[in-house]
Amino acid sequence: MSKYKELKRECYEANMQLPALDLVIYTFGNVSAVDRDESVFAIKPSGVPYDDLKPEDIVIVDFENNLVEGSMRPSSDTKTHAYLYSQWEDIGGIAHTHATYSVAWAQAQRDIPIFGTTHADHLVADIPCAPPMPDEYIEGDYEHMTGKQILDCFADKGISHKEVEMVLLGNHGPFSWGKTAAKAVYNSKVMEELGRMAYLTLQINPEAPRLKDALIKKHYQRKHGKNAYYGQN
Amino acid sequence: MSKYKELKRECYEANMQLPALDLVIYTFGNVSAVDRDESVFAIKPSGVPYDDLKPEDIVIVDFENNLVEGSMRPSSDTKTHAYLYSQWEDIGGIAHTHATYSVAWAQAQRDIPIFGTTHADHLVADIPCAPPMPDEYIEGDYEHMTGKQILDCFADKGISHKEVEMVLLGNHGPFSWGKTAAKAVYNSKVMEELGRMAYLTLQINPEAPRLKDALIKKHYQRKHGKNAYYGQN
Amino acid sequence: MSKYKELKRECYEANMQLPALDLVIYTFGNVSAVDRDESVFAIKPSGVPYDDLKPEDIVIVDFENNLVEGSMRPSSDTKTHAYLYSQWEDIGGIAHTHATYSVAWAQAQRDIPIFGTTHADHLVADIPCAPPMPDEYIEGDYEHMTGKQILDCFADKGISHKEVEMVLLGNHGPFSWGKTAAKAVYNSKVMEELGRMAYLTLQINPEAPRLKDALIKKHYQRKHGKNAYYGQN
Amino acid sequence: MSKYKELKRECYEANMQLPALDLVIYTFGNVSAVDRDESVFAIKPSGVPYDDLKPEDIVIVDFENNLVEGSMRPSSDTKTHAYLYSQWEDIGGIAHTHATYSVAWAQAQRDIPIFGTTHADHLVADIPCAPPMPDEYIEGDYEHMTGKQILDCFADKGISHKEVEMVLLGNHGPFSWGKTAAKAVYNSKVMEELGRMAYLTLQINPEAPRLKDALIKKHYQRKHGKNAYYGQN
Numbered sequence: 001m002s003k004y005k006e007l008k009r010e011c012y013e014a015n016m017q018l019p020a021l022d023l024v025i026y027t028f029g030n031v032s033a034v035d036r037d038e039s040v041f042a043i044k045p046s047g048v049p050y051d052d053l054k055p056e057d058i059v060i061v062d063f064e065n066n067l068v069e070g071s072m073r074p075s076s077d078t079k080t081h082a083y084l085y086s087q088w089e090d091i092g093g094i095a096h097t098h099a100t101y102s103v104a105w106a107q108a109q110r111d112i113p114i115f116g117t118t119h120a121d122h123l124v125a126d127i128p129c130a131p132p133m134p135d136e137y138i139e140g141d142y143e144h145m146t147g148k149q150i151l152d153c154f155a156d157k158g159i160s161h162k163e164v165e166m167v168l169l170g171n172h173g174p175f176s177w178g179k180t181a182a183k184a185v186y187n188s189k190v191m192e193e194l195g196r197m198a199y200l201t202l203q204i205n206p207e208a209p210r211l212k213d214a215l216i217k218k219h220y221q222r223k224h225g226k227n228a229y230y231g232q233n
Numbered sequence: 234m235s236k237y238k239e240l241k242r243e244c245y246e247a248n249m250q251l252p253a254l255d256l257v258i259y260t261f262g263n264v265s266a267v268d269r270d271e272s273v274f275a276i277k278p279s280g281v282p283y284d285d286l287k288p289e290d291i292v293i294v295d296f297e298n299n300l301v302e303g304s305m306r307p308s309s310d311t312k313t314h315a316y317l318y319s320q321w322e323d324i325g326g327i328a329h330t331h332a333t334y335s336v337a338w339a340q341a342q343r344d345i346p347i348f349g350t351t352h353a354d355h356l357v358a359d360i361p362c363a364p365p366m367p368d369e370y371i372e373g374d375y376e377h378m379t380g381k382q383i384l385d386c387f388a389d390k391g392i393s394h395k396e397v398e399m400v401l402l403g404n405h406g407p408f409s410w411g412k413t414a415a416k417a418v419y420n421s422k423v424m425e426e427l428g429r430m431a432y433l434t435l436q437i438n439p440e441a442p443r444l445k446d447a448l449i450k451k452h453y454q455r456k457h458g459k460n461a462y463y464g465q466n
Numbered sequence: 467m468s469k470y471k472e473l474k475r476e477c478y479e480a481n482m483q484l485p486a487l488d489l490v491i492y493t494f495g496n497v498s499a500v501d502r503d504e505s506v507f508a509i510k511p512s513g514v515p516y517d518d519l520k521p522e523d524i525v526i527v528d529f530e531n532n533l534v535e536g537s538m539r540p541s542s543d544t545k546t547h548a549y550l551y552s553q554w555e556d557i558g559g560i561a562h563t564h565a566t567y568s569v570a571w572a573q574a575q576r577d578i579p580i581f582g583t584t585h586a587d588h589l590v591a592d593i594p595c596a597p598p599m600p601d602e603y604i605e606g607d608y609e610h611m612t613g614k615q616i617l618d619c620f621a622d623k624g625i626s627h628k629e630v631e632m633v634l635l636g637n638h639g640p641f642s643w644g645k646t647a648a649k650a651v652y653n654s655k656v657m658e659e660l661g662r663m664a665y666l667t668l669q670i671n672p673e674a675p676r677l678k679d680a681l682i683k684k685h686y687q688r689k690h691g692k693n694a695y696y697g698q699n
Numbered sequence: 700m701s702k703y704k705e706l707k708r709e710c711y712e713a714n715m716q717l718p719a720l721d722l723v724i725y726t727f728g729n730v731s732a733v734d735r736d737e738s739v740f741a742i743k744p745s746g747v748p749y750d751d752l753k754p755e756d757i758v759i760v761d762f763e764n765n766l767v768e769g770s771m772r773p774s775s776d777t778k779t780h781a782y783l784y785s786q787w788e789d790i791g792g793i794a795h796t797h798a799t800y801s802v803a804w805a806q807a808q809r810d811i812p813i814f815g816t817t818h819a820d821h822l823v824a825d826i827p828c829a830p831p832m833p834d835e836y837i838e839g840d841y842e843h844m845t846g847k848q849i850l851d852c853f854a855d856k857g858i859s860h861k862e863v864e865m866v867l868l869g870n871h872g873p874f875s876w877g878k879t880a881a882k883a884v885y886n887s888k889v890m891e892e893l894g895r896m897a898y899l900t901l902q903i904n905p906e907a908p909r910l911k912d913a914l915i916k917k918h919y920q921r922k923h924g925k926n927a928y929y930g931q932n
Contacts, residue, residue, distance in 0.1 A: 025892060026885065027930075028817070047930030076921060076929045098817050100892070104899035107814040108907050115340040117405045118261070118331045138913040142921075171910050172816045186259065193258060193333070199903060200337035204432060208341050211404050214371040222309060222375075230309045231260075231280030348573040350638045351494070351564050419492065426491060426566070433570035437665060441574050444637050447604040455542060455608075463542045464493075464513030581806040583871045584727070584797050652725065659724060659799070666803035670898060674807050677870050680837040688775060688841075696775045697726075697746030 004042060004069055007035050008058040010093075011042035014181035015058075018097055019050045021189045029097040030075040033181035034085050036092075039063055041085055045072035076143065083147030084177065088161050093181030095188045101195035102174035102188075105129060109170045112194055114211050115201050119194050120219035123164050126210075127191060128157055132170040150175060166191045237275060237302055240268050241291040243326075244275035247414035248291075251330055252283045254422045262330040263308040266414035267318050269325075272296055274318055278305035309376065316380030317410065321394050326414030328421045334428035335407035335421075338362060342403045345427055347444050348434045352427050353452035356397050359443075360424060361390055365403040383408060399424045470508060470535055473501050474524040476559075477508035480647035481524075484563055485516045487655045495563040496541040499647035500551050502558075505529055507551055511538035542609065549613030550643065554627050559647030561654045567661035568640035568654075571595060575636045578660055580677050581667050585660050586685035587696075589630050592676075593657060594623055598636040616641060632657045703741060703768055706734050707757040709792075710741035713880035714757075717796055718749045720888045728796040729774040732880035733784050735791075738762060740784055744771035775842065782846030783876065787860050792880030794887045800894035801873035801887075804828060808869045811893055813910050814900045818893050819918035822863050825909075826890060827856055831869040849874060865890045 002008070011033040018024040018031065027050075032043040042058045059070035063086045065079055075081075081094050105112050105127075112127035114120060130153035137145035150167050154160070165187045166176040176187035201208050223230040235241070244266040251257040251264065260283075265276040275291045292303035296319045298312055308314075314327050338345050338360075345360040347353060363386035370378035383400050387393070398420045399409040409420035434441050456463040468474070477499040484490040484497065493516075498509040508524045525536035529552045531545055541547075547560050571578050571593075578593035580586060596619035603611035616633050620626070631653045632642040642653035667674050689696040701707070710732040717723040717730065726749075731742040741757045758769035762785045764778055774780075780793050804811050804826075811826035813819060829852035836844035849866050853859070864886045865875040875886035900907050922929040 025888065045931065046928075073928070073931055100896055101899060103815060103817055103896050104903055107896065107900040108904035110904055115404070116336060118336055132911060132914065135911070135913040138917050142917055171814070171914060189258065197333055197336050197340065199899065200334060200432065201340040203436065203902065204337055205341035205343055212365060212368070214368040215365065215404060218371050218375055229279075229306070232278065232306055348637070349569060351569055422491065430566055430569050430573065433567060433665065434573040436669065437570055438574035438576055445598060445601075447601040448598065448637060451604050451608055462512075462539070465511065465539055581870070582802060584802055655724065663799055663802050663806065666800060666898065667806040669902065670803055671807035671809055678831060678834070680834040681831065681870060684837050684841055695745075695772070698744065698772055 002069060004035070004038075004040070004060050005055075007033055007040075007042045007060070009055050010181055011044070011058045012053065012055040014093060014095070014185050015044050015053060016050060017182070017185045018095070018188075021185070023097040023099040023185075023188055023192060024050070029095070030077055030081075031093065031095045031181050031185060032075075032081045032085075033093045034091070036089075040068050041081060043074050043078055043081060045070070046075050048072070077146070079141065079143035080146040080150075080175070083144050084150065084175075087147070087151055088177070090162065090179075091177045091184075092179045093184035094175065094177045095181070095184040096173070096175050097188050097192075098173050099188065099192040099195075101199060102168060102192050103172075104199070105195050106168040106170055106173050112168070112191070112198050114216065115198050115208055116211055117215060117219045118197060120211055120216045121223050122187075122190050122194070123166070124216050124220045125159055125164055127166055127168060127194065128153055128159065128164065129168040129170055132172075146172075235302060237268070237271075237273070237293050238288075240266055240273075240275045240293070242288050243414055244277070244291045245286065245288040247326060247328070247418050248277050248286060249283060250415070250418045251328070251421075254418070256330040256332040256418075256421055256425060257283070262328070263310055263314075264326065264328045264414050264418060265308075265314045265318075266326045267324070269322075273301050274314060276307050276311055276314060278303070279308050281305070310379070312374065312376035313379040313383075313408070316377050317383065317408075320380070320384055321410070323395065323412075324410045324417075325412045326417035327408065327410045328414070328417040329406070329408050330421050330425075331406050332421065332425040332428075334432060335401060335425050337432070338428050339401040339403055339406050345401070345424070345431050347449065348431050348441055349444055350448060350452045351430060353444055353449045354456050355420075355423050355427070356399070357449050357453045358392055358397055360399055360401060360427065361386055361392065361397065362401040362403055365405075379405075468535060470501070470504075470506070470526050471521075473499055473506075473508045473526070475521050476647055477510070477524045478519065478521040480559060480561070480651050481510050481519060482516060483648070483651045484561070484654075487651070489563040489565040489651075489654055489658060490516070491564075495561070496543055496547075497559065497561045497647050497651060498541075498544075498547045498551075499559045500557070502555075506534050507547060509540050509544055509547060511536070512541050514538070543612070545607065545609035546612040546616075546641070549610055550616065550641075553613070553617055554643070556628065556645075557643045557650075558645045559650035560641065560643045561647070561650040562639070562641050563654050563658075564639050565654065565658040565661075567665060568634060568658050570665070571661050572634040572636055572639050578634070578657075578664050580682065581664050581674055582677055583681060583685045584663060586677055586682045587689050588653075588656050588660070589632070590682050590686045591625055591630055593632055593634060593660065594619055594625065594630065595634040595636055598638075612638075701768060703734070703737075703739070703759050704754075706732055706739075706741045706759070708754050709880055710743070710757045711752065711754040713792060713794070713884050714743050714752060715749060716881070716884045717794070717887075720884070722796040722798040722884075722887055722891060723749070724797075728794070729776055729780075730792065730794045730880050730884060731774075731780045731784075732792045733790070735788075739767050740780060742773050742777055742780060744769070745774050747771070776845070778840065778842035779845040779849075779874070782843050783849065783874075786846070786850055787876070789861065789878075790876045790883075791878045792883035793874065793876045794880070794883040795872070795874050796887050796891075797872050798887065798891040800898060801867060801891050803898070804894050805867040805869055805872050811867070811890070811897050813915065814897050814907055815910055816914060816918045817896060819910055819915045820922050821886075821889050821893070822865070823915050823919045824858055824863055826865055826867060826893065827852055827858065827863065828867040828869055831871075845871075
């Protein structure tokens with residue numbers, strides 16, 4: 001029996017949340033879950049419809065993109081996951097979808113502005129939209145450089161991936177991450193809902209102001225700060 | 234056996250309506266139900282996903298925010314509920330959601346205009362949007378002052394919470410109330426639908442006029458007036 | 467046993483289609499079915515949630531709004547149905563909903579333009595929006611005059627209720643009719659979808675032209691004309 | 700037993716995907732599947748609701764529109780399918796829907812711009828919108844000329860039906876095709892989603908640029924090029 005059985009199951013269940021949460025159709029999207037002790041991660045096989053996906057189809061890959069276990073080809077986006085895991089040592093899962101509103105903001109090449117407390121409950125900044133990749137990135141090791149484009153964006157904007165667990169890649173779509181694969185998927189769903197709320201907000205009032213600092217701080221702190229009082233423990 | 238068993242069940246069932254009616258995702262939102270004889274109310278525990286929620290998880294709190302019964306921490310918005318119950322002695326339930334269109338109007342900081350008879354079947358005024366809270370309210374006893382901000386808004390606009398059972402809090406989202414917790418949830422769903430209809434109305438015709446007074450009066454009276462003839466008794 | 471058992475069942479089943487087709491929430495909307503031989507019609511009781519509705523709850527009323535059979539109060543819109551049945555002797559059912567896009571067009575006080583063949587498959591004209599009712603209509607016998615307002619609109623525009631089986635009442639919402647109650651509901655659903663398509667069309671291209679005459683004629687005739695070849699006989 | 704039993708089943712199952720994927724309501728739309736060896740195709744009967752459709756209802760027709768097998772009248776759009784099969788010898792299935800966003804773009808008479816990698820994963824060009832048909836086409840052999848209008852559009856724009864497996868017909872709606880009937884339906888669903896994403900993109904940023912060439916090429920090649928590495932094999 002595979003020593004990665006539990007990791008595959010975690011990855012499988014997180015992937016199956018994508019269609020359940022209306023974040024993907026057909027074979028779009030992929031989720032991975034990492035095992036830091038083994039320095040490997042589990043990821044969806046490429047191009048398999050969610051209806052057909054089984055836990056044993058999940059592929060195990062290391063951070064240099066070598067196949068460790070599995071009979072199927074891993075997601076074509078595997079190198080992006082590998083790069084992010086190698087650079088951000090504290091994340092446990094990554095999700096990539098083609099969710100409608102998130103993709104629309106990415107195609108519009110616009111950050112999703114922080115307009116309300118629903119947003120501040122999750123992060124204190126606009127959801128960043130990384131610029132479309134330069135041609136030399138695209139024509140080189142594309143999926144690897146996709147990860148680099150995301151890190152470049154966070155460096156340029158001076159934001160931390162620990163506080164902002166989601167990003168839009170210009171002209172492409174959303175990536176998110178978290179302590180676990182399930183949390184990465186949660187962040188994808190939240191980003192999609194924030195993108196939908198922000199879209200409607202601007203349609204109703206194109207001059208809608210960003211959330212005031214006191215509310216940003218209050219809502220983020222009550223959920224994530226030292227003296228957080230949201231949730232159980 | 235708890236003497237609050239029935240109250241907890243009423244509160245539980247009203248909370249479970251929120252995801253069923255597409256008004257929340259994950260742990261967003263909360264509903265409470267009051268027992269006026271005992272001067273306590275039942276409320277959702279903080280941060281518990283609806284899928285996991287059980288009737289016995291519901292927490293009993295008094296109007297001074299003291300825990301009366303329950304092993305879990307109550308909703309982080311509990312003080313807002315407590316303040317509204319203490320100030321408005323005739324309400325029996327309160328609902329708070331992050332429903333998409335309601336939040337969009339709140340983020341746009343706009344009242345939802347009364348455009349049609351669907352609206353007038355429920356209230357005779359625009360759905361008010363209270364301004365974002367001043368910094369001293371936010372940095373003080375935030376959730377208590379959230380309740381105060383709502384009362385300030387009703388006082389400033391000269392409207393009664395008996396006739397307008399719903400409000401948007403600027404940059405945050407919707408609150409609603411009613412004779413029962415179930416009615417409070419009903420009002421949240423109606424507000425969301427009125428917000429969606431009003432949004433579309435303005436997209437089709439940015440100059441759409443408010444509903445004429447004769448129709449406002451007619452529709453509200455036939456449902457809620459002395460000689461109401463809508464419904465059974 | 468009631469001699470109206472079959473009529474009640476037809477009416478009940480047509481009413482239950484409204485929530486199934488996402489045309490109403492809660493107690494909104496109502497459908498009726500007529501028995502021309504008996505000069506009576508069956509209609510939903512007022513204010514009853516669809517989840518609770520049973521075939522035996524359906525109320526039988528005559529064209530002068532007298533209760534013929536039933537223990538519940540009929541829909542508050544009953545007089546509108548009675549008036550339309552009395553004036554249009556060839557219709558067999560009427561539906562009234564508060565479907566979102568239909569209400570938005572009614573609140574915008576705009577006809578739904580005929581933009582494509584989906585529309586022309588059903589009718590050759592814009593879906594008319596009757597103006598909001600004059601105050602004397604509202605303050606008089608309101609629901610009776612609602613029917614009159616619809617007939618006035620068709621007379622003013624010179625259109626026939628046989629060719630245009632649907633209307634928007636300004637600031638209120640949609641009414642539709644047909645040979646049977648089921649067909650009336652079908653027309654409500656089609657109107658909602660046409661309203662949604664037309665809304666999106668104008669958002670994409672505010673200068674979108676109306677459908678050309680040759681296509682209007684072709685699509686309507688192939689489905690409804692003398693030499694129609696759509697469907698099975 | 701019919702020698703077309705398998706072909707009918709393929710056609711039936713592809714048709715049943717249309718309501719399952721929210722691409723049609725009622726009797727709208729139709730899918731066909733071809734048997735190149737027999738020079739016939741299977742198609743939905745005209746005007747039959749999907750809920751009532753059975754595999755044995757599917758009609759077999761040849762490329763000159765002669766009925767080969769079946770007791771029902773074939774889709775009123777049969778001649779369009781026949782023309783496309785006769786002209787494009789490598790396609791195996793055709794789908795036609797009245798999906799909402801696709802129809803909206805067709806009614807707006809606008810190509811769906813290629814804004815992102817979701818689009819480039821499927822085709823390298825804008826989704827073309829053929830102009831509304833000239834009156835002499837409409838008044839002549841309408842459904843046959845509908846097919847011709849599609850081919851004219853591809854010739855005028857210099858695009859290949861092998862690389863662009865979908866089209867909008869101005870004022871009417873979407874047609875798509877593929878190696879199989881199932882793939883044709885897949886293309887209809889993808890087109891609808893691309894139309895929705897593009898609509899939202901333009902609402903957020905009316906100046907959104909088309910996708911850069913390097914990304915168009917990269918995404919299309921990794922999925923469809925000689926060295927494609929998406930999917931299994």
